[in-house]
Amino acid sequence: MSSEDLRPKVYSVFGAVNQRVPIGTLIILLLLFAIWNGLSRFGIVPDYVLASPASFMESLSEAIRSGELFGHMIASLQRVFVGFTIAMFVAVPTGVLMGWSPSVGRTLNPIVEALRPVSSFAYVPIGMMIFGLGFTLNAFVVYIASFFPILINTIQGVRGTEKRILEFAKLQGARPKSMLFKVALPSALPSILTGLRVGMGIAWMSIIATEMIGAKSGLGFLIYNSAWQLEMGLILVGVMAIAVIGLALNRLFLLIERKALSWRDHLVAG
Amino acid sequence: MSKDVIRIDSVDKVFTTNGSKKKRSSLQVLADFSISVKEGELFCLLGPSGCGKSTILRIIAGLESPTTGDVWVYGRSVSDVHDMLGMVFQEPTLLPWRTIEGNVYFGLEERRVPKAERKEKVSEYLELVGLEGFEHHYPQQLSGGMRQRAALAATLANKPKVLLLDEPFGALDALTRLVMQQELLRILERAQLTVVLVTHSIDEAVFLADRIAIVSPRPGKVESTIVVDIPRPRDRTDPRFAKLSQEIFELVVGEAGPNGNGVGRKDPASEKAMAGGLALK
Missing domain, CATH: 3.40.50.300 (P-loop containing nucleotide triphosphate hydrolases)
Incomplete structure (x- = not known):
């Protein structure tokens, strides 16, 4: 066989990372902005319900200048980082064990299935009793929220290792330990990374909610407190910061997936 | 014997x-x-x-x-x-996250072949199957035939009997x-x-x-x-080749009986399908 037919047409499976924003999206965004502007300019919606673009800009520059926005961002991110990291270090090994050993899987599965549908906010009262208000409580809720997506995806990834790949490895002389660490784990990696990305998304959602109840800082606290202070511009600033950071975190995880899974980045066309 | x-x-x-x-x-x-x-x-x-x-x-x-x-x-x-034993499956099977070289390495690692020998063996077997130059490709980048060669190299490197x-x-x-x-x-x-x-x-x-x-x-x-007992290299145009193929074909069709599965059916389409291989001369 000649090597001519071997130049694979390479394209990226992770096109989403590099994709430019479609022109349609930009038009819709501009349209929404125009509506927003119109609503406040013509007094249809009063300023104390929805801040006008002008007062939004004013609040934004003030929040940036005073360092208030930055402080809240850091507070939220720290809590998410701690809660998420602990969840990762507990959920991934547990998931690997549950996916690899049928008996462990069978034993723990009913417990997981029973706890999974419980919203992480249901743990706030318990957390308050144990940890009081503050950093630990918030990190605890993040931990609960991100635990299950990571766990479930890890279990599925390990369990989903193709039978013929396991057989290939076995026939190649793989030792039992290698069957797990050199075969099942790499094969489960895409699914584990998806679990981490989804878990991070949920962690970021839940931190905002818990900070409204159990914190004196953070973006959740910022928007909740701004409502009490009737600082409508600042609410929008907070919401915008939440969106931007959420987007950035998702991108970051997509980027990690892309780097870690470069082996499947090249597909042969046709 | x-x-x-x-x-x-x-x-x-x-x-x-x-x-x-x-x-x-x-x-x-x-x-x-x-x-x-x-x-x-x-x-x-x-x-x-x-x-x-x-x-x-x-x-x-x-x-x-x-x-x-x-x-x-x-x-x-x-x-x-x-x-x-070594076995090669119908579907070319390799560890998709390892390069071709890495796949041949796998069995050697597991069988604790000394590190110095591994490198040598990998290139020896990749050369044997005609894959030199593709050491650093991932399985997905190769055609089915090449993946099958790689699987064969990985299997043979373990020196099965x-x-x-x-x-x-x-x-x-x-x-x-x-x-x-x-x-x-x-x-x-x-x-x-x-x-x-x-x-x-x-x-x-x-x-x-x-x-x-x-x-x-x-x-x-x-x-x-x-x-x-046709001597090698065998030639598909050799009359003995055709004769033996025909004999086997009749045996296969005969054995299966009228209610048999697959080739057994005496329907012209499936007979043609079985004989298809013979037409490739």
Whole structure:
């Protein structure tokens, strides 16, 4: 066989990372902005319900200048980082064990299935009793929220290792330990990374909610407190910061997936 | 003459489906299946799809166990996967997250081959299968035929004494298949091996095998064994080639009977399909 037919047409499976924003999206965004502007300019919606673009800009520059926005961002991110990291270090090994050993899987599965549908906010009262208000409580809720997506995806990834790949490895002389660490784990990696990305998304959602109840800082606290202070511009600033950071975190995880899974980045066309 | 490397003694294999006791059904795949394969031989199991020939290969490999009966490889009863065997599947199978080189490395790592030797062996076997220059490619970047070569290199690097090939060219296009058949013979010339090949192509069997066992459809059973005494290199235009192919074709069609599975049916379309391999001269 000649090597001519071997130049694979390479394209990226992770096109989403590099994709430019479609022109349609930009038009819709501009349209929404125009509506927003119109609503406040013509007094249809009063300023104390929805801040006008002008007062939004004013609040934004003030929040940036005073360092208030930055402080809240850091507070939220720290809590998410701690809660998420602990969840990762507990959920991934547990998931690997549950996916690899049928008996462990069978034993723990009913417990997981029973706890999974419980919203992480249901743990706030318990957390308050144990940890009081503050950093630990918030990190605890993040931990609960991100635990299950990571766990479930890890279990599925390990369990989903193709039978013929396991057989290939076995026939190649793989030792039992290698069957797990050199075969099942790499094969489960895409699914584990998806679990981490989804878990991070949920962690970021839940931190905002818990900070409204159990914190004196953070973006959740910022928007909740701004409502009490009737600082409508600042609410929008907070919401915008939440969106931007959420987007950035998702991108970051997509980027990690892309780097870690470069082996499947090249597909042969046709 | 030479001793038997593989002996299969009246093996039965029954698959039982999962489910409640009432709904459970069973399927007999192999019935009283017996063969013996001599050292250095290229032994071919020929039969239609679903005749259990892949199952017998998996039993020899230790991936399945027989319901009844015994399997010996080099005088040792087979109960699990073991070092003397290598197997190549129909679907080219490799670890997709490892490069071609990494895949050949895998078995060497696991068998604790000294590091200094590994590098040497990897290039030796990649060269043997004609994949030099593709060491750092990932399986997804290669064509099916090349992936199959890589799988063969990974398997041979472990120095098996017996090579099991489960329709190894079945997933390849007809032209690549012809090339790979010749390549296989070239590779086997250099590696001292006993080979059991499963195929449903008469042409492939006659081109490659020293002996051919014709397996009847479900439950699989060896109906007859044929010695192919056409000297190598074999020529598909050789009249002996055509004659033997024709004989085997009649045997296969005859054995299956009018109610048989697959090739057994005396319908012109399927006869044509079976003879298709012969047309490739």
